[in-house]
Amino acid sequence: MGPGLSVINVGRSAGVNIFDTLLRCPLIDPSSNKGRKLDIVKGKIEFRNIFFTYVNNPKKPIFYNFNLTIEPGQSVAL
Numbered sequence: 001m002g003p004g005l006s007v008i009n010v011g012r013s014a015g016v017n018i019f020d021t022l023l024r025c026p027l028i029d030p031s032s033n034k035g036r037k038l039d040i041v042k043g044k045i046e047f048r049n050i051f052f053t054y055v056n057n058p059k060k061p062i063f064y065n066f067n068l069t070i071e072p073g074q075s076v077a078l
Contacts, residue, residue, distance in 0.1 A: 041072075042072065043072065044069060044070055044071050044072055045068075045069070045070040046068070046069045046070070047066060047067060047068045047069075048067055049065050049066070049067065050063045050065075050066040050067070050068075051063060051064055051065070051066070052066070
């Protein structure tokens, strides 16, 4: 068979992972109207000294001593 076949199998495997991700059902439905919705939200959100790693790679922190302040009316994406 040659090296070309192994490349095709790697690509096929990657495609399966992508489709598994696209087809999964999230635990939280972003289009749902259920739940309590606050009329007015006041104040700011503050994160101090956050440390975060993914379970599958605990030795590589994503956030280490992370600090963030979100002021009222501000939009933030992480």
